[in-house]
Amino acid sequence: MGSGPGAHLHVEGTSRLHTVPAHAKLVGLLLFVLAVVSVPNEAALVLAALLAVAVAVLLSTRVAARHLLPRLAVETPFAVFAVVLPFVAVGPRVQLGPVSVSEAGLTAAVALLLKGTTGVVAAVAFAVTTRPRDLVRALQHLRVPDPLVLIASFMVRYVDVIGGQLRRMRVARASRGFDARSVRSWPVLAAGMGALFIRSYERGERVHLAMVSRGWSGRLPVTSPLAARPTEWLVVLGPALAAVAASVGARMVP
């Protein structure tokens, strides 16, 4: 229990960021990262300062590092790309220690690392302080079309159930001596995937019938509407405003 794909997404806490309504956090996150992305690539110091802002926000959640660090690993493939970038990009070369690299590529690689990391850190700060259920409520509050909100609500509700099913199927295969080592194991894995689809679909049918028999009308009811006070907006928009100011500033002062 508790080790499914949805586990440890959200970590309970009492920090300021935990208590702010989810829709405000979502708007703040989007504006902040958008402003960070719009900073010119040459302004590496500004980007580093914004990364520090994002890290400070993440630390303010007071969530233990063992929950945070594994989450930051999703960035790895692009860190690899960023390391390769200076060697494959064209343009004037600069000498960097023993090797000669593309100047434009080097600038872009540093900016990509800083922007990408800032984005991941900010998104993790949002994710650890927001219950998946509250993300759905925030989407509904922000007038995302109903079918998408519905699909999202079922997704966050059943992701652990289906994840558990997936795990049980893996245990069942392993206990019959199956060991996925090479392409030869694909038919078994793919058949398992087919079985998972049929089980998910049939569960959807059962869930729907259960909902209809309890008076489902086709729309998720809003039981407790989200509302954010001006001070709460200030908390979540603070980093975003700082990033906008930094982005404008970096353009004005080349």
Added chain:
Amino acid sequence: MHVPDGFLDAPTSLGTAVVAGGGVAFALVRASRRELDDRTAPLAGLVAVFVFAAQMVNFPVGAGTSGHLIGAALAAALVGPATATLCLTVVLAVQAFLFADGGVTALGTNLLLMSVLAVWVGYGVTRVFLAVLPRRPGSVPFAAAAGALVSVPAAALAFVGLYALGGAAPIPLGALVTAMGAWHVVIGVGEAAITFLAVSSIIAARPDLVHAARGRLPVLELRTPEPVA
């Protein structure tokens, strides 16, 4: 693999978000008219969970490496392109917001590439193959596999196009096309194989659930034997 923040510049990110929004809006209209009603919203939700879970199944390639399914063409063949777009849209959004997988400003780009382009290219190719192949349920896995084979390099090349518009560093475009294209053809072959095997197993058990197989299933008729005198 999802595009992170800062890979494309802000105007390109916003532009792709607008185009992806248009694609999702079209899918919403089409799904509500032709594929979904309020009845099937829970089904679409569970299909989204399935796509999400299917992406976590690791397929070993050998030498310790493994890959996973993208699932755009598979979802399009199973539940229809509009519903597949909606499901992948939700999956990508949840991955961006709750797993930090794929940048939140790059969400529009990721949606455009995977939930709009890969789904509809895959579905288009599947339909072409369905029209050519014999009208048997057994043709459906081949058509779905062809859709999967094309959808992956198509999305990769579209990404190269976006990178040419708003990429961060000047990489020689020809080299990028060759590298991304060749690599994603290989990924596409894997995607096609898994799609073929998965659709085959579903066709064998519940052919009525496969959207692409509609209209080519044998019509079952009720026969009562003549009473023996």
